[in-house]
Amino acid sequence: xxxxxxxxxxxxxxxxxxxxxxxxxxxxxxxxxxxxxxxxxxxxxxxxxxxxxxxxxxxxxxxxxxxxxxxxxxxxxxxxxxxxxxxxxxxxxxxxxxxxxxxxxxxxxxxxxxxxxxxxxxxxxxxxxxxxxxxxxxxxxxxxxxxxxxxxxxxxxxxxxxxxxxxxxxxxxxxxxxxxxxxxxxxxxxxxxxxxxxxxxxxxxxxxxxxxxxxxxxxx
Numbered sequence: 001x002x003x004x005x006x007x008x009x010x011x012x013x014x015x016x017x018x019x020x021x022x023x024x025x026x027x028x029x030x031x032x033x034x035x036x037x038x039x040x041x042x043x044x045x046x047x048x049x050x051x052x053x054x055x056x057x058x059x060x061x062x063x064x065x066x067x068x069x070x071x072x073x074x075x076x077x078x079x080x081x082x083x084x085x086x087x088x089x090x091x092x093x094x095x096x097x098x099x100x101x102x103x104x105x106x107x108x109x110x111x112x113x114x115x116x117x118x119x120x121x122x123x124x125x126x127x128x129x130x131x132x133x134x135x136x137x138x139x140x141x142x143x144x145x146x147x148x149x150x151x152x153x154x155x156x157x158x159x160x161x162x163x164x165x166x167x168x169x170x171x172x173x174x175x176x177x178x179x180x181x182x183x184x185x186x187x188x189x190x191x192x193x194x195x196x197x198x199x200x201x202x203x204x205x206x207x208x209x210x211x212x213x214x215x216x217x218x219x220x
Contacts (some may be wrong), residue, residue, distance in 0.1 A: 043069040105131030125156040
């Protein structure tokens with residue numbers, strides 16, 4: 001008499017496996033497009049993937065990957081929102097949380113560089129510095145966070161330090177300012193890790209049939 005329940009369970013499992021396979025294929029497709037630097041197309045695939053995943057921990061890697069695709073297209077505000085969501089401790093692993101915080105710090109710094117006002121630059125750089133500090137508090141040996149923390153700290157200090165000399169001398173020979181307000185060298189430095197190995201930013205979905213004990217890990 002228990003067979004109908006068993007058959008129903010079998011169909012449920014089959015549907016679940018089909019969804020897992022579809023999600024895994026989308027993840028592979030998005031990763032491949034990202035590796036080819038087809039960031040716009042990768043963005044579309046990751047958005048599609050997000051619509052098929054249940055809310056919760058499984059969505060965190062997909063949000064992170066979509067954030068990476070947006071970041072590489074200089075779509076910083078939305079990328080920042082996605083990294084902030086992926087960095088929430090309740091819905092993600094420690095490794096992914098730290099990587100999301102690191103990328104959020106980079107995104108805030110890039111927003112600061114492109115900002116048109118000094119006040120906005122200072123605010124965004126401070127937020128960026130806070131994200132890098134959070135990463136270092138959790139992992140003090142993380143070299144990339146140390147470097148970016150120092151880069152942002154120095155330029156924030158420059159912005160917050162009053163110019164030397166008298167006001168009259170400053171009027172006679174104003175210091176030239178780059179169009180960005182900081183300079184393209186900072187942007188290049190903050191993008192360095194992404195350009196060196198862009199695929200390293202991506203998160204893998206577990207393969208269908210993989211053991212449940214296996215955790216998502218960064219593809220470093």
